[in-house]
Each structure stands twice: as structure tokens, then as C-alpha cells.
Amino acid sequence: MILEMKVPSPGESIKEVEIATWLVQxxxxxxxxxxxxEVDSDKATLELPAEASGIITLKAAEGDAVxxxxxxxxxxxxxxKPSGSAPAAAEVKAEAPKVExxKAEAPKxxxxAPVAAASYAAxxxxxxxxxxxxEKGIQPSDVVxxxxxxxxxxxxxxxxxxxxxxxxxxxxxxxRTKLSMLRRKVAERLVAAKNETAxxxxxxxxxxxxxxxxxxxxxxxxxxxxxLGLGFMSFFTKAVTxxxxxxxxxxxxxxxQEKISYxxxxxxxxVSGPKGLMVPVMRNAELLSFRGVEAEIKRLALRARxxxxxxxxxxxxxxxxxxxxxxxxxxxxxxxxxxxxxxxxMHNVVDRAIVRNGQIVIAPVMFVALSYDHRIxxxxxxxxxxxxxxxxxxxxxxxxxxxxxxxxxxx
Numbered sequence: 001m002i003l004e005m006k007v008p009s010p011g012e013s014i015k016e017v018e019i020a021t022w023l024v025q026x027x028x029x030x031x032x033x034x035x036x037x038e039v040d041s042d043k044a045t046l047e048l049p050a051e052a053s054g055i056i057t058l059k060a061a062e063g064d065a066v067x068x069x070x071x072x073x074x075x076x077x078x079x080x081k082p083s084g085s086a087p088a089a090a091e092v093k094a095e096a097p098k099v100e101x102x103k104a105e106a107p108k109x110x111x112x113a114p115v116a117a118a119s120y121a122a123x124x125x126x127x128x129x130x131x132x133x134x135e136k137g138i139q140p141s142d143v144v145x146x147x148x149x150x151x152x153x154x155x156x157x158x159x160x161x162x163x164x165x166x167x168x169x170x171x172x173x174x175x176r177t178k179l180s181m182l183r184r185k186v187a188e189r190l191v192a193a194k195n196e197t198a199x200x201x202x203x204x205x206x207x208x209x210x211x212x213x214x215x216x217x218x219x220x221x222x223x224x225x226x227x228l229g230l231g232f233m234s235f236f237t238k239a240v241t242x243x244x245x246x247x248x249x250x251x252x253x254x255x256x257q258e259k260i261s262y263x264x265x266x267x268x269x270x271v272s273g274p275k276g277l278m279v280p281v282m283r284n285a286e287l288l289s290f291r292g293v294e295a296e297i298k299r300l301a302l303r304a305r306x307x308x309x310x311x312x313x314x315x316x317x318x319x320x321x322x323x324x325x326x327x328x329x330x331x332x333x334x335x336x337x338x339x340x341x342x343x344x345x346m347h348n349v350v351d352r353a354i355v356r357n358g359q360i361v362i363a364p365v366m367f368v369a370l371s372y373d374h375r376i377x378x379x380x381x382x383x384x385x386x387x388x389x390x391x392x393x394x395x396x397x398x399x400x401x402x403x404x405x406x407x408x409x410x411x
Contacts, residue, residue, distance in 0.1 A: 003052050003075040009040045009068045010311050016067045017041045018181040019060050026058045029081050032163055036073070038065075041177040043280070048072070063178055111195050122150030129157035186277065193336045199335040202384050206393045207356075208349050208364040211235050214396060214405060221411050224404050226291050230409070232346070233269070234293040236321060239392035239398045240344060241265040241286040244319060247385040249377050251318050253339045260375060268317030268337055269297060273304040279337060280394055281317040291357040291410050325349065331359040331367045344389065345369040 007017055017039040024036045031049040035049040050056070051108065053076040060066050123134055123142050129152045133140060140152055143160045147153040159172050179187070182390050193199065215230050222230040244251040252261040267285040271278055282302040284287065303309045322338045325348040334345035345368065352365040372388045392399040401408035 001077045003054070003077050004071045005048075005051055005073045005075060006120065007039070007048075007066050007068050010039075010046055014068065015042045016022055018047075019064050019066060019072065020180060022058060022062055028056055028057070029079070030054065030056050030075065037201070039233060041311065044309055044314060045273075045307055045362075046184060046224050046310070047178075047307065050075065052077045052409060053081070059336045065074055065181070076342065089205060094118065095115050100149055100313065106162070123152060124150075125152035125157060126154060127153040132157035133160065136160065136162060161403055177226050189338060193338050197336055197338070199336055199371055200370050200374050200382070201371040202379075202382050202386055203331070203369050204390050205354075206366045206368055206390050207354060208366055208393070210362055210394060210396055213354060218409055218411065221338055222409055223292075225411055226295070228294040228298060230290070230299075231294060233321070233323065234290040235321075235393060235396055235400065236346060236389075237267055237282070237285055237293045237297075237345070238290065239287070239389045239396075240319065240321060243288065243388035246388050247381045249381045250342045250372065250385045252376055253318070253341050253374070254376050255339070262318045264278055264318070266316050266318045268320040268340070269300065270320060270322040271301045273307070273309070278304045278314060279313070279317065279320060280304060280313045283316075289410060319343070323345065325366065331369065334371050334373055335367055341373040342382075342385075343371050344386075345371070394411045 019039040020040045020042075022032055022037050024034075030036055030053065032050055033055045034050045036050050037049040037054065039046055039048055044204065047304075049384075052075050054075040057074040057076070058072075059074065060070075065071055067389050074342050123143070125143070125146055126147070130140075131144065132154065133152075136157075138157075138160050142204045143152050143156055145152045146156055155247075198249040211232065219230045222228065246321045248261055251265060252259050254260075255382050265286040267282045269282060271280065280303070282293070282300070284294050285293065300309070300313065303313070313326065315341060317337065319340055320334075322343060323332045323346040324332055324334075327347050329347050331347055332345055332352070334343045336343050347367045349364045349366045352360050353360055354365060356363070368387075368389065370382055373380045397403055397405055
């Protein structure tokens, strides 16, 4: 029996996917539920599992855009599982001599070409190449020739640069590869965010002294109790959800000529995955404890790293937190994640000189940035929101832990 495998729908709004990578070869024997391909949608990269066991016949090539519901491969479920190596491997080996045979014959077909080129001495430019070299003031002896018989081609002349004491002979190759569907969609969304929103960014700095002290005091106990690290993200998430409740316009978005406001905080967290930046969502983050935030971020980050994140896990979100500090970023202007109206950018922590109680002291300081859509968020709300985040982070015991760190950390 021949089973037609069709592209399943990754999500309601997705109409087509792109075959990113085939994990099997044409003619391989596959087992049911074995991952046979990675497919890119405009929101995520997903694995395609085999629906049955049998010999597979591929019906789409890597890079092809395939409509949801279209047939991408056939599986012969009646084929017996081969013993030893897969048939595909045997076919490749059997065909190999033919490929070599064609390669061996190629020089015979191309034999007249060297004769035609023999009339030009090595390092001799073509007329077009000579004109370009003369204009550049470059001697033919200084050019790397790639033409037949050592002749300088027009492309060699175009790529040539005057030495002027600079060493020559280095490679000048380039490679053109097709962007994945996910990367193309990210690019479209970033450009749209810049072109379709009135985006502004406001900055502030946070003295991280008290958070460092809390982490030093409780991180070992927290890890022993919960099996989780006590990172910055739980403090920032708690500070952000509090600020969003104080300034609800930042937790709103525009839909046509209407404003949609939310009484919950679904926080999108930018994480790095194998296919690039992904933004999974923590649902109702305002209800999560410190332990709950750390556990959810760890779960989502692992799923993104392993390529298991789903479209549903990245859909929605009312506000985004992006931590460029893990890569060493000192300061940046994060781009809004449409249709959201705000994004908070975290950065690295550096010891800086600050004034505290009239004295200059050295403290661990992080610059923070809030990019926001000025169409819906005014300066008062944006600056007030960021100041509220700063106040909570600089006074975490009082503002975020109700003066009881052990209870807040569930220790």
C-alpha cells in the first residue's frame, strides 16, 4: 500500500511551509514516527514525523515551498524492512561508478577548449580585462588569473585592487544561499515594525547591587530546593508585570482604529534557537512566582534549543523582554514585536561609578531600554513604566518580595 504523506497544518494562519532539510534519502526505509524532515513556517521550524513504516519516495526538494495539505512524500508500507544497510545507500554506491564515468568522459568532450586558449600566454588579460586594468593602473602580473591557460578574465580584472603595499593573493569568494522561510518572515516583521509604528526608545540605568546580594544569599538554597538557577529574568519579569499593571497602555495594542487592552500579562521572551531568534510566550506571567518564572523560561529555552517549540507557544504575547546582555551588549534599541506596543531590552552588567547618598561608589549597573509605539503610548506612560521597573529592581525585597525573600522564593 502506498501512503501519501501530506503537510499538516502547523497553525491556523499558516498556508504553506518550506522544506528546510530532509533527514532521510529517497529510497530509505523509515520507521513510523521517525523524524524525516524539518519544515520551516513563517513562525517556527518543526519536525515532520513519518506516518508509517516503509520505503520512502520524496516528492519535494529542499528549499521548496509546499502548500499545507500537499503531498511531500510517499511511503510504501508493504515494503519489507531490509537487513543491514538501507537500500538508498546501496543505490548511491551502485550509481557512483556512473558519475565517475561521466567525469572521466568530460575531458574528451571539452578537449578542443584548451587548444583555443593556447594562443594566449599565461597572465595575459582579455581585451575587456586589459581596459579595466589600465583604468585601475594595475599591472597584469599583480592579478590572480582564473581563466583557461592562466588568462586574466574580465571578472579577475573587476575583482583586482591596487596593491599599494597590501599583500595580494587572498581569496575573494562569496556564497549565495536562500534565506529560510522563518528568517524571511522575521525580516519582513522587523521592517514592518520600523515602517508601520511610531517607535521611540527611552533609556534608564539600574543599580543591580541588591539583586546581586539576594542571588548570592539564596541561589544555592534556591537551586537545592527547586533544581533551578536564580537568574535575572525572574526579577525582571516580576518587575515588568508589576509595571504593566501600573501603566496598562504599555500592555495594549492597536487594531485598526481601536485599542485593545489586556488584564493579563503574556510575556514574550526572546531566546536564541538553532534557526535564529525565537520568541516563546509565558502565559499569565503576573501569576507566576520566582520559581514559576525560572521554570517556565528554562522549559521554553530548552524546547527552542531542541527545535521542539510549537507555533502555539510563540503565538500571542502582550509585551516582550529581550536580554542582549547574555551576548555582551552594553546598549541597544530593541525593535517592537508587532502587534505588541512595547519591548524591554536588558543589557550586560558592568561595574560603574555612580552617586549613592552623596558619595561616589562603584556598583554593578545595567542599562535598560524601552522601545514603544508612540501612537498608543505617550511619554508619561513610557517613562513612568521604565522608572517603575527600575524602582522594583533596585528595591526587590520591599517591592517584589513583600519584605519576605524566603517566602517569595518558596524556601
